[in-house]
Amino acid sequence: xxxxxxxxxxxxxxxxxxxxxxxxxxxxxxxxxxxxxxxxxxxxxxxxxxxxxxxxxxxxxxxxxxxxxxxxxxxxxxxxxxxxxxxxxxxxxxxxxxxxxxxxxxxxxxxxxxxxxxxxxxxxxxxxxxxxxxxxxxxxxxxxxxxxxxxxxxxxxxxxxxxxxxxxxxxxxxxxxxxxxxxxxxxxxxxxxxxxxxxxxxxxxxxxxxxxxxxxxxxxxxxxxxxxxxxxxxxxxxxxxxxxxxxxxxxxxxxxxxxxxxxxxxxxxxxxxxxxxxxxxxxxxxxxxxxxxxxxxxxxxxxxxxxxxxxxxxxxxxxxxxxxxxxxxxxxxxxxxxxxxxxxxxxxxxxxxxxxxxxxxxxxxxxxxxxxxxxxxxxxxxxxx
Amino acid sequence: xxxxxxxxxxxxxxxxxxxxxxxxxxxxxxxxxxxxxxxxxxxxxxxxxxxxxxxxxxxxxxxxxxxxxxxxxxxxxxxxxxxxxxxxxxxxxxxxxxxxxxxxxxxxxxxxxxxxxxxxxxxxxxxxxxxxxxxxxxxxxxxxxxxxxxxxx
Numbered sequence: 001x002x003x004x005x006x007x008x009x010x011x012x013x014x015x016x017x018x019x020x021x022x023x024x025x026x027x028x029x030x031x032x033x034x035x036x037x038x039x040x041x042x043x044x045x046x047x048x049x050x051x052x053x054x055x056x057x058x059x060x061x062x063x064x065x066x067x068x069x070x071x072x073x074x075x076x077x078x079x080x081x082x083x084x085x086x087x088x089x090x091x092x093x094x095x096x097x098x099x100x101x102x103x104x105x106x107x108x109x110x111x112x113x114x115x116x117x118x119x120x121x122x123x124x125x126x127x128x129x130x131x132x133x134x135x136x137x138x139x140x141x142x143x144x145x146x147x148x149x150x151x152x153x154x155x156x157x158x159x160x161x162x163x164x165x166x167x168x169x170x171x172x173x174x175x176x177x178x179x180x181x182x183x184x185x186x187x188x189x190x191x192x193x194x195x196x197x198x199x200x201x202x203x204x205x206x207x208x209x210x211x212x213x214x215x216x217x218x219x220x221x222x223x224x225x226x227x228x229x230x231x232x233x234x235x236x237x238x239x240x241x242x243x244x245x246x247x248x249x250x251x252x253x254x255x256x257x258x259x260x261x262x263x264x265x266x267x268x269x270x271x272x273x274x275x276x277x278x279x280x281x282x283x284x285x286x287x288x289x290x291x292x293x294x295x296x297x298x299x300x301x302x303x304x305x306x307x308x309x310x311x312x313x314x315x316x317x318x319x320x321x322x323x324x325x326x327x328x329x330x331x332x333x334x335x336x337x338x339x340x341x342x343x344x345x346x347x348x349x350x351x352x353x354x355x356x357x358x359x360x361x362x363x364x365x366x367x368x369x370x371x372x373x374x375x376x377x378x379x380x381x382x383x384x385x
Numbered sequence: 386x387x388x389x390x391x392x393x394x395x396x397x398x399x400x401x402x403x404x405x406x407x408x409x410x411x412x413x414x415x416x417x418x419x420x421x422x423x424x425x426x427x428x429x430x431x432x433x434x435x436x437x438x439x440x441x442x443x444x445x446x447x448x449x450x451x452x453x454x455x456x457x458x459x460x461x462x463x464x465x466x467x468x469x470x471x472x473x474x475x476x477x478x479x480x481x482x483x484x485x486x487x488x489x490x491x492x493x494x495x496x497x498x499x500x501x502x503x504x505x506x507x508x509x510x511x512x513x514x515x516x517x518x519x520x521x522x523x524x525x526x527x528x529x530x531x532x533x534x535x536x537x538x
Contacts, residue, residue, distance in 0.1 A: 001495055003486055003493035003494060003496060004493060004496055005492070005494075006492045006494055007491075008509055009509055010490075012509050012511075012513045015512070016511075016512025016513060016515045019516045019519065020515045020516070023519035023522065024519060024522075027519075027522055027526050030523075030526045030527055030530050031526060033530065034526075034533065038533075047526065054519070054522070073489075085420070088424065089420065091427075092427040093427070095427035095428060095431040096430055098434060099430040099433065100434075101434075102437060102438045103434055103437060105438060106437070109445070
């Protein structure tokens with residue numbers, strides 16, 4: 001009958017045990033270095049735990065099998081048997097520990113992915129907020145500069161009219177041989193030049209429309225609704241729209257208004273149950289273009305409504321509490337008013353009132369184009385230079 | 386905390402080692418005892434964990450990275466090792482009076498039947514498989530560490 005040498009078993013046992021111990025210790029050195037470099041990396045932490053399990057395994061497994069071979073070789077010994085059983089038990093436990101650590105990896109991965117997604121979301125939101133902030137700052141700056149320029153032009157033009165008008169009158173009354181006539185002509189001519197400069201400056205300031213353009217509120221709202229249609233459809237929400245029959249053209253910033261309207265619609269979608277209804281209306285009320293967004297959602301209690309525009313106040317998990325603040329700022333920059341009416345269980349209605357053709361101050365556009373001395377004959381206003 | 390844990394574990398170890406005989410009257414590695422079942426189930430759990438780990442890495446498409454590919458292969462061999470161990474233990478504990486001839490390093494096992502042959506093969510496998518498995522695991526970690534270092538500015 002065939003016999004096989006037991007030597008290969010011992011050889012692989014010694015070689016295997018030593019190799020496993022060496023590789024697991026080298027692995028532990030790597031994972032230790034990785035966790036020290038990035039202690040919050042979930043993957044490194046998991047691999048470090050797993051490797052620690054492997055190191056304990058390599059020791060207990062080797063000791064357990066060596067004891068077995070010693071017993072086989074030298075014969076049974078009670079204390080060696082007991083020691084072997086202890087290490088055998090430790091072996092079983094360490095398998096369970098390795099398994100538990102590995103199975104936990106899945107959970108860690110999920111948490112890590114969720115954390116990463118939240119992190120990206122926060123980064124995106126902060127970028128959006130930053131971009132919006134910059135736009136708002138630029139808008140406020142331009143508006144202020146534009147108003148200042150128009151105000152200055154208005155302020156300079158009135159005294160200029162007086163100077164120009166009176167210099168022309170004096171010219172008419174001065175004798176042609178009077179030596180002061182040349183001085184008066186120069187005054188009248190220079191006044192006219194300054195007046196032309198102011199006019200050019202004023203028209204330039206009025207024409208600067210990079211932030212506020214002549215836009216139709218109806219088209220801004222309908223474009224925004226088209227973009228948000230998939231979100232409404234996903235929740236099976238009925239959208240009812242009612243637009244003012246005439247275009248509601250005013251000096252508006254389409255981009256900012258779209259941001260504000262989409263935020264309000266998204267809020268309405270979140271608050272509304274599936275198969276609910278959201279109504280969007282535009283109308284004209286005296287001097288205001290009015291936009292209302294009404295939902296049939298859960299509504300808000302009065303104390304929440306009071307805090308809606310308070311920065312960083314939010315009832316949403318993961319919300320920044322800045323959305324409604326920006327919405328109000330956008331409406332404010334359009335010299336508009338936003339109001340909220342909400343009843344718990346019945347829904348919320350947001351109303352935005354934008355001054356119809358609000359843009360520049362009307363009195364500036366209607367500023368007197370003729371000097372108080374308009375009665376001056378054209379030939380004299382031409383002046384002789 | 387670590388010191389406290391070490392003291393407790395050492396205490397348990399000493400108690401088990403010097404406990405009266407009846408406390409360990411039932412052998413842990415004799416087929417049919419509770420310990421043998423625990424050990425076999427622990428191997429099966431270890432196997433399941435390795436399969437799950439491979440599945441998780443493949444699900445995340447991590448096999449595209451060389452480091453994870455090594456880990457996958459290391460874990461695959463470990464999974465195989467566990468099945469091999471379950472079979473080996475079953476055969477070992479089932480052997481009735483194996484005949485060993487010779488002395489010392491020249492001891493030889495009498496191959497009486499198929500079970501004895503399978504026992505012999507699985508006994509060699511039991512350690513031979515662990516070498517590539519742990520090498521691949523180590524290699525995977527090394528590559529991952531190198532790649533992560535090169536990514537760090």
